[in-house]
Amino acid sequence: MSKAGCPYDNAVMERFYxxxxxxxxxxxxxxxxxxxxxxxxxxxxxKYNHVRPHRANGGITxxxxxxxxx
Numbered sequence: 001m002s003k004a005g006c007p008y009d010n011a012v013m014e015r016f017y018x019x020x021x022x023x024x025x026x027x028x029x030x031x032x033x034x035x036x037x038x039x040x041x042x043x044x045x046x047k048y049n050h051v052r053p054h055r056a057n058g059g060i061t062x063x064x065x066x067x068x069x070x
Contacts, residue, residue: 019048020043020044020048023043023052024039024040024043048062049061049062049063050063
């Protein structure tokens with residue numbers, strides 16, 4: 001645990017949720033929670049991890065970065 005009030009502890013998750021809301025959630029309407037769950041899974045495990053490049057990884061996808069590290 002770090003010190004209380006440290007603004008950088010949660011920065012990675014805050015950035016992810018910002019991306020999730022602006023590139024996925026705010027763009028679509030969902031008729032049910034089941035559809036939301038399915039589309040959320042497709043976004044995170046499909047687009048976000050395998051298609052969308054990330055600056056923190058040098059412009060490659062998180063999946064490609066993990067494959068390079070292994």
